[in-house]
Amino acid sequence: MxxxxxxxxxxxxxxxxxxxxxxxxxxxxxxxxxxxxxxxxxxxxxxxxxxxxxxxxxxxxxxxxxxxxxxxxxxxxxxxxxxxxxxxxxxxxxxxxxxxxxxxxxxxxxxxxxxxxxxxxxxxxxxxxxxxxxxxxxxxxxxxxxxxxxxxxxxxxxxxxxxxxxIDTDKFVPAATKPANPSAICVSRIMPHKGIDRLIKALPAGLKLKVVGRVYHDAYRAFLGELARGKDVEFIHDAQDDDLLGLYQSSSVFLQASCITDVYGSVQLKTELMGLTTLEAMSCGLPVVVSSDGGSLPELVTDAQFGAVFTNQDELQSLLTRHMAGFWPVTTASSAARAHVIQAAxxxxxxxxxxxxxxxxxxxxxxxxxxxxxxxxxxx
Structure with missing residues (x-):
């Protein structure tokens, strides 16, 4: 005892x-x-x-x-x-x-x-x-x-x-019904080393992206706004903790593109020491796409059944295009992602x-x- x-x-x-x-x-x-x-x-x-x-x-x-x-x-x-x-x-x-x-x-x-x-x-x-x-x-x-x-x-x-x-897997649960259309989400503070610019640049036409997080870098937020022109990007900066579940559940894929070297050339070695929101999304049954240079993020993708790691812009865009077309991930991704988080975290x-x-x-x-x-x- x-x-x-x-x-x-x-x-x-x-x-x-x-x-x-x-x-x-x-x-x-x-x-x-x-x-x-x-x-x-x-x-x-x-x-x-x-x-x-x-x-x-x-x-x-x-x-x-x-x-x-x-x-x-x-x-x-x-x-x-x-x-x-x-x-x-x-x-x-x-x-x-x-x-x-x-x-x-x-x-x-x-x-x-x-x-x-x-x-x-x-x-x-x-x-x-x-x-x-x-x-x-x-x-x-x-x-x-x-x-x-x-x-x-x-x-x-x-x-x-x-x-x-x-992760509170009793709180972060899959939606009763899947969203009607593919929709991507990134939950992150708005800071350069979070690599959100890479997501917007790779976003294919017709795929919606929700960027959820508070602004900690005004110039970077303005830059993201310029990149998002003509694309279906929604910025949500005032979401409360209790809003996160609904935002996850209304999405079909989670994206995290954190980077050690950001768009301005600055280096942040501690860009992601774990990736808590990535695990929350997986608990909600979302497949995840993370960056290879995102610190610990690749550690969270233990099975290609529910996750993918991209190394460059072309790979990210290809994954998102395949997701829109229904070719990625496999149909068992949601249950596999959630089962993994329950067991591991x-x-x-x-x-x-x-x-x-x-x-x-x-x-x-x-x-x-x-x-x-x-x-x-x-x-x-």
């Missing part, structure tokens, strides 16, 4: 319009849901940093927002001395966005208090403090893809768990695996501390 643990999720931001509406923030929410489903014996809460202190309840987890005492505009660099007090009553502190200034500070605080420290990089920051020794303070590392883990592997000295997901299984990992690294930490205590007593 799993040892009862108290786990605190520590993140500089949280999933909210008043903080950040992004994949990393949504991931932390999903992890808490997964633990509630798969390891309900674990008590969990979350702490984040904001402009004003607040307390709320999300599901069965208390979320406390502490005031930013550093005064910097970049949320990833925020810190609060109140973290000492928040960490006190927990066994395991899981620090999210661990390669930021927040991550470095939180890791040091947790380690100094003797807590079991678990770290995850969700794409924010590249702190030299953490990459040049700080990650060695971790008792465990949770990486959200093989691609993400490879970027930090040389600095890791502890046990690691590489696991994609989790469903809440219960994910929560069980993560809960077991927490218990393992915490037991190792306790054993290590006991060993040091005995060694110290003999030295007296």
């Amino acid at each position: 799993m040892t009862k643990l108290r786990v605190l999720h520590a993140s500089p931001t949280w999933f909210s319009p008043t903080s950040v509406v992004g994949g990393g923030e949504r991931w932390v929410d999903n992890v808490r849901l997964a633990l509630s489903a798969g390891a309900p014996e674990i008590e969990q809460a979350m702490v984040a940093i904001g402009e004003e202190p607040e307390v709320s309840l999300r599901g069965q987890s208390l979320v406390r927002v502490l005031p930013n005492q550093r005064g910097l505009r970049t949320p990833m660099d925020a810190v609060s001395s109140y973290l000492w007090r928040e960490f006190e009553n927990f066994d395991v502190v899981h620090v999210h966005q661990s390669l930021t200034d927040f991550g470095a500070y939180a890791c040091c605080v947790a380690a100094s208090l003797g807590k079991t420290v678990v770290l995850t990089d969700l794409g924010g920051g590249a702190s030299p403090i953490m990459l040049q020794g700080g990650l060695a303070m971790a008792d465990g590392i949770v990486s959200i893809s093989r691609y993400a883990h490879a970027m930090i592997a040389s600095s890791v000295r502890s046990d690691s768990l590489i696991i994609s997901g989790p 469903g809440l219960v299984g994910y929560g069980q695996r993560l809960g077991t990992f927490y218990a393992k690294v915490h037991a190792q930490k306790i054993k290590s501390l006991q060993g040091k205590s005995v060694a110290h007593s003999y030295s007296q």
Whole structure:
């Protein structure tokens, strides 16, 4: 039987319009849901940093927002001395966005208090403090893809768990009836490294594309608007979380064209450390088309039955044209995509695996501390 643990999720931001509406923030929410489903014996809460202190309840987890005492505009660099007090009553502190200034500070605080420290990089920051020794303070590392883990592997000295997901497959379900006409969807923040320009350029005449996501780069959004002239492209920037299911269900294929080198020549190595919306779409029974240079995205396409990876513009256009004509994918794609996500990233299984990992690294930490205590007593 799993040892009862108290786990605190520590993140500089949280999933909210008043903080950040992004994949990393949504991931932390999903992890808490997964633990509630798969390891309900674990008590969990979350702490984040904001402009004003607040307390709320999300599901069965208390979320406390502490005031930013550093005064910097970049949320990833925020810190609060109140973290000492928040960490006190927990066994395991899981620090999210661990390669930021927040991550470095939180890791040091947790380690100094003797807590079991678990770290995850969700794409924010590249702190030299953490990459040049700080990650060695971790008792465990949770990486959200093989691609993400490879970027930090040389600095890791502890046990690691590489696991994609989790996805609420009870929420993201296929439509009762398929859409009458082929329709593509991309759910992504509007930023150059998301490669949405590649989708619009390859879009064949007669195929509708819905681009769903908030604008984080105004010049790029204007560029996309120019590319979309004369094509059936709908931009949806104000969709709420509850709107996503209907948007997925009214589509017939999901597209994600994230890239390491964007249209402006800028390089973003962390373009996609997992691809949460790709998994959500698959849970809704959508076949997916992803980019070969999209970081971890190719890892999600484990079967050509429900997914394809494109390497250039011609391949993407050919896939979309074949989809319009009904030649791709095979008729079993929808059920295969959903079955894969349930097995690989469903809440219960994910929560069980993560809960077991927490218990393992915490037991190792306790054993290590006991060993040091005995060694110290003999030295007296």
